[in-house]
Amino acid sequence: MTVIRAHHLGMCFGVRDALSLAQSEGARRPLTILGELVHNPTVLENLRKAGIHTEPELSAVRTEAVMITAHGVSDRRLAAVRERGHQIVEATCPLVHVAHRALRSLAEAGHHPVVIGRKGHVEVNGLVEDYPEASVVLSEADIDALRWRSSFGVVTQTTQPVTRVRSLVDHLRRRFPDSAVHFRDTVCLPTKQRQEAAIQLAGECSVVIVVGGQRSNNTRELVDTIRRVCARVHQVETAGELQVDWLRADDTVGITAGTSTPDAQIEAVEARLRGWDGRYS
Numbered sequence: 061m062t063v064i065r066a067h068h069l070g071m072c073f074g075v076r077d078a079l080s081l082a083q084s085e086g087a088r089r090p091l092t093i094l095g096e097l098v099h100n101p102t103v104l105e106n107l108r109k110a111g112i113h114t115e116p117e118l119s120a121v122r123t124e125a126v127m128i129t130a131h132g133v134s135d136r137r138l139a140a141v142r143e144r145g146h147q148i149v150e151a152t153c154p155l156v157h158v159a160h161r162a163l164r165s166l167a168e169a170g171h172h173p174v175v176i177g178r179k180g181h182v183e184v185n186g187l188v189e190d191y192p193e194a195s196v197v198l199s200e201a202d203i204d205a206l207r208w209r210s211s212f213g214v215v216t217q218t219t220q221p222v223t224r225v226r227s228l229v230d231h232l233r234r235r236f237p238d239s240a241v242h243f244r245d246t247v248c249l250p251t252k253q254r255q256e257a258a259i260q261l262a263g264e265c266s267v268v269i270v271v272g273g274q275r276s277n278n279t280r281e282l283v284d285t286i287r288r289v290c291a292r293v294h295q296v297e298t299a300g301e302l303q304v305d306w307l308r309a310d311d312t313v314g315i316t317a318g319t320s321t322p323d324a325q326i327e328a329v330e331a332r333l334r335g336w337d338g339r340y341s
């Protein structure tokens with residue numbers, strides 16, 4: 061069996077920076093992270109063991125220092141944190157800030173704000189909370205349900221697959237042919253690199269293992285992207301979840317991972333695959 065890695069995989073710089081900021085600030089003083097830093101149970105457990113709190117509800121936060129995650133928050137939520145007298149530890153990814161600025165400039169120019177993304181995802185909430193009129197779309201049916209506007213200003217959740225984004229923007233233009241559609245591509249570079257590398261990997265492999273948390277949106281998107289090229293794709297959080305009957309001796313097995321997956325988890329999965337001799341001990 062041959063094992064190969066995607067050219068780009070695993071933790072992005074935004075998550076790495078947020079994690080190291082949480083660790084250094086958490087070592088200095090009591091710290092609460094507002095919401096999950098990453099959707100990866102191992103990382104969250106390690107933070108908990110280091111005495112760092114994770115709390116989704118601002119009203120329940122008991123520490124002075126509050127960390128904003130890489131996913132970012134709305135201006136409204138940031139103001140609410142300040143009003144409670146907290147010291148803010150800001151870990152919003154600069155590429156999420158790019159999406160916020162793009163949406164603001166489109167809305168201020170009078171275009172109806174549209175976000176291509178998953179309703180309820182923390183990054184999408186942060187984008188739209190300051191624009192109650194904004195629409196969030198993830199499918200052609202969502203676009204069909206929009207009402208006519210003279211102009212739309214469209215941005216994307218940073219972790220959306222580029223192919224979906226392009227096809228939805230095209231659909232919006234077809235659905236409202238006499239409206240202006242102003243599109244800003246705010247899918248981040250690490251996501252694009254991981255998606256492209258995953259497609260290439262899927263074309264070279266007979267089976268692909270995607271390492272990442274079950275609740276990680278970008279990990280699930282990687283699985284969906286790969287499945288269009290390679291039907292034998294499996295998602296695992298840990299090496300222990302690998303199953304013998306997924307593999308054959310003549311397989312070429314590809315490994316990729318979501319942007320919230322720590323290096324150690326990828327390495328453990330790779331080591332177990334390389335040690336495979338028809339069974340696992």
Ligand code: SF4
Binds near residue numbers: 153154251319
């Ligand atoms: S996925 Fe992209 S936008 Fe999100 S934290 Fe990573 S680099 Fe930043």
